Amino acid sequence: MxxxxxxxxxxxxxxxxxxxxxxxxxxxxxxxxxxxxxxxxxxxxxxxxxxxxxxxxxxxxxxxxxxxxxxxxxxxxxxxxxxxxxxxxxxxxxxxxxxxxxxxxxxxxxxxxxxxxxxxxxxxxxxxxxxxxxxxxxxxxxxxxxxxxxxxxxxxxxxxxxxxxxxxxxxEGIHPVKIAVEQQYVRAVAGGTGEAKTGGNYSSSLKAQEVAEKVGYSQVLWLDGRENKYVEEVGSMNIFFKINGQVVTPALNGSILAGITRDSIIQLLKHWNVPVVERRISIDEIYQAYKDGVLEEAFGTGTAAVISPIGELLWKYEKLVVNSGEIGKLTQELYDTLTGIQNGTKPDPFGxxxxxxxxxxxxxxxxxxxxx
Known part of the structure; x- marks a missing residue:
């Protein structure tokens, strides 16, 4: 050194x-x-x-x-x-x-x-x-x-x-939060500063957050800034969905922050042999998974909250209740394992x-x- x-x-x-x-x-x-x-x-x-x-x-x-x-x-x-x-x-x-x-x-x-x-x-x-x-x-x-x-x-x-x-x-702590899907404002666009951690990204999110809180929601789910249809982030966190046994998270595309907790969750899931994929995912696909009964869990990840389970999504005035509004089994296991690695109560196979x-x-x- x-x-x-x-x-x-x-x-x-x-x-x-x-x-x-x-x-x-x-x-x-x-x-x-x-x-x-x-x-x-x-x-x-x-x-x-x-x-x-x-x-x-x-x-x-x-x-x-x-x-x-x-x-x-x-x-x-x-x-x-x-x-x-x-x-x-x-x-x-x-x-x-x-x-x-x-x-x-x-x-x-x-x-x-x-x-x-x-x-x-x-x-x-x-x-x-x-x-x-x-x-x-x-x-x-x-x-x-x-x-x-x-x-x-x-x-x-x-x-x-x-x-x-x-x-x-x-x-709310580790209890599920309610999220409103944002349809008017955007957080960032590819080619902008979305993949950088800079203050402007957060100040531009405040208006949507203010609107969501007035109707009883903790945060907003951001859609892409071009077509307004693909899921990007939730509040100031990355987002994951468990759909029919597979975990899906939006692929990094130039407007999504490369979260360190996000990467850790992906590595943990692969270590457990849980199917996980990074790809574009539309809000319509999430809605259809909900209607089909295969939207099993949803959660956000970030340094501050670590993991924040999502119990409800508001999309076009319809409430999509995830896992009966309760924290999912996989979400809980991920939270317990990651926080255990962080504070030294669980083994750290990744160094x-x-x-x-x-x-x-x-x-x-x-x-x-x-x-x-």
Missing amino acids: KNYQIETILSTNRKPKPDSAHLEFGRTFTDHMFIMDYTEGTGWHDPRIIPYQPISLDPSSMVFHYGQTVFEGLKAYLSEDGKVFLFRPDRNFNRLNHSNARLCIPQIDEELALEALKQLILVDRDWIPQAEGTSLYIRPFIISTEPHLGVAPSENYQFIIIMSPVGSYYK WRIEVNPENTAKDMHSGSLIY
């Missing part, structure tokens, strides 16, 4: 930690953050861990005007015997660079990013909640900071990692789980500049 020089400035004003039984998603943040700067001609420089604090930016910073920003989401888990685990973090930083390429943001050193994250977790290790179903949510993101009102790639950026103790993403080892990482921390 490279000898990364990461300066660490420890906070002298530690915040009270929230009750693990009453965690709101993304509301409370740990004592420290990681930050690194980019300057055209110099590259990425000055990686450092500092006390969590506001960011000071010029009002003309390009991120405010042209939306040149990307982000990621992953979690750290505390095992029953006190070990700290990350789940496939290399894939997150690899995907961050994929998003960078689409938004004309300079590539980051993925090994440095992972090492910085490990060090940040060790600094704020006591923020990882211990209650069942809880974890430490991690948000790496990059913003364009050049003060310039011009439509062009920025010459300055900041790469930042913040962390937040969280419980279940949905108030996905990475321990954040204080002894190994401490060596790298002390090789840098530590300021107390």
